[in-house]
Amino acid sequence: MIKKGMRRQIVLHYILVVFLALLLVEVIFLLAIRTYYYDSIYSKITNQLSTAETYFNKYQVKGMDSTVRLQDLLDTFTFNNTELEVLTRNGDIVTSSTGFQPDRTITTSDVPEAAGGSIGRWVGRQPGTNESVMAVSKMLQIHGRDVYILRYLTSVESINSGLLNLTLLSVGIGGAVLVIVALFSIGLANSIVKPLNNITAVSAQMAKGKFNTRIKGNYRYEIAELATTINYMAQEIVRSNQIKDDFISSISHELRTPLTSIKGWSETLVSGGYDPEETKLGMGIISKESDRLIGLVEEILDFSKLQQNEMKLSIGIVDMKVLLQETILNVWAKAEKKRIHLLLECDDAVFVKGDANRLKQVFLNLVDNAIKFSHEDSSIVLTVQSLSNQEVAIIVRDSGIGISEAHLAKVRDRFFQVDALNGGTGLGLAITQQIVELHNGRIEMHSELGKGTQVTVILPLATEQALV
Template sequence: MKKISTKLAIYFLAAVLIMESLLMIYLHSSMIDTRTQEEFQSILSRGNSHRDVLEDSYTEGTLNHIAHMESKTDTEVVITDENKKIIASSKDVSDGMRNLINDHPQEVPREGLLIESDWEKMNYLATVTEYNNGAEEGYVYMFKNTKPLRSLIQKLNYHFLMAGILGLLIIAVIYFLLSRILTRPLINMKEATEQLSNGDFLVKLPELGKDELGELSNSIQKLANDLENIQNDRLEFLASVSHELRTPLTYIQGYTAVALREGISDEKRNEYLRIIQDESGRIVHLIENLFELAKIDQNTFTITKQEIELCPLIQSVAKKVGPAFDRKNMTLQISCPKTVYAFADPLRLEQIILNLLDNALKYSEENTITSVMIRSPEAGKVGITVTDQGYGIPENELQHIFKRLYRVEKSRSRVSGGSGLGLSIVKELVEAHGGSVAIESKEGKGTSIEILI
């Protein structure tokens, strides 16, 4: 299986190869065209120069001078009369040259004419210029051997090929190095996700900056941290549930065995049965809360919002819990404006208030006051604040108070019957309404919890 670094390098290399090839072809073609055009223009200019000399001074000496001059260069000149009869040449005229002389058009423009340009197949490049001084007229033919030009272009091809290969090798090395540098973070992230899939959440990814790779790395790191917290919370949750169930079940089992003994009085048996009943009720309450949380997690519970008047709803809840507060000699005060409305699910809102009041009842001493206050802190929102004069919560515990099965002072909570699920349910239900929960507490002075919906 190819690594992503190899794939990236291959893709980049292929793209650059295509681009480099197109550029090389264009540059190579342009240079060859330019060079051949220079050759054509050079011999054409020499032919025109000889034409001008002949038109100025057409003599035997001039003809011999032109032929002698070109014999010392890499070009050849052939001068003919108007009937294409050769009257002077710098070198012997070959058959191929004769054919070009005989085959060119009769009409030749003043600036001259290129009559052979195939430098790849033919032995000569050739031009013709017509001269006419009034008395004499004819043609000046210039020939240049194509072998030096082919040799030059072969060298040019070789250099282009070597430059292309060398450039490709250098680019390949650079791309492979860069692709490894760029894909190393991706490989680290891949390995990290494999660790996560195997249940190993102790993943540490380096900081990669603020780009897309950095954001992806931070997201994976956050996922790993969240999964680790979830795993720890799950283990703690299972341990807490097991512990919460084990204690009342142990009581039930023990007192059932005692109640079944022969010879104990009815008074004692009834006392044991009441303990069994209380512990059974605690188990049922715990299971109901767990079931409620499970429904919230699975989104199987429904929130049916409607406009409700809060004061009658709060008064109704106060009547339900009033006897429990009276038995503990606690005072429940309700402070509510006459007309305050909220857009909420009445059943779920009642459940929220009941849980808050139940907590206040459990974690407060006798002869204390618990108050429920309704207010409108800002337009479109309603605040419900439940304040007690109970034991209070240490400041370092406040951040954990909404965790499931988290309890402050476990021994006291156990005596008062708390399971550590009430506030979790409150938080989940309030957030399901799109609201928020805030808590303030001082140890030994009481707790104030405000929900905002």
């Protein structure tokens, strides 16, 4: 017995479908054979009745004695293995080809039908012998005077016996077909269930943390797609875990460096004995490193809020020209150290509907990245272009080191860093993209290694009603 499961369901469903199909075909086939044989007998008897009626009306002499006529009828039109009976219209037997004339009235349905003018047909059990028979009756007028009913009675036992043998043969063939189908369905079920069991076992290993395990096997169709998807999932989990490990290592280093500076200068200042200039220098370093720590923590908190859909936007009308000018002023000192020129190309005021602080965070991050990866004595250009009456594009373009095609597809992934030596959490672009998406916008990036990068932020323009 097959245990409960998909294998059992497949086998049972296949057998059920084939069994119902075989049953339907066999029933239709046997009924068709039975109808064919019964109709053949009926047709032969009907033709004999028509011939008898024609013969008597054409060749018999009108003055011939009735008894002689009936005897001539029995002698001329009797079949082998068939009884011919002559009945009155009421069904009483006048004579028969067997010479046996029981004192009874025939009440089967064929007699009233014949008395009504049609050809009657009845199939059933013969009283007394319990034999299966067919009776066909027709009314016969001899020269328009004497009216009789001719009734042929023939056994159908041999036909029923042949049909029974044919039925048994059909059942045997059907049983053999079901056995073959069962074996085939078991093989088919195994071809489906075994790969699934393998996939389940590998998935269980992955659930235990063994993400280097892979599903192996030459599968096809949907099962192959499932195996490929699970392998890809495991690969991505391994990659994500590696990225998180790298992030933890990187953020630990990022946090440790300013903390070391703060701790060192704090201990130095506590010990005393320094002139005001050295004290001022130490306090400045402590303040700068504290700001750096705050920035790192805020970036992590922002990412956490975005992941949990807890970041709230303070929506208003934002003048992008003013916002970009403020962004340039905020990073001007950092750009000046590398002698990088910041240029803004925006002729008219452009208004969008959004959170000014979060949008400023977006462009600060983009411009800061551009400065970080640009060469000295280069330029960074911020361009505002209206795409239509509904959207505006803000382009940040530099001529720095650029990003390779392999890294460009991953640069917006969380924790990903093109160059871990430059510091940072690897969350900046991930946060930037999510903030832009919260404003119903999108980011497009184009870069060529060694020639620079262009980042385009596309935002919906504020409607005229909102500006009023």
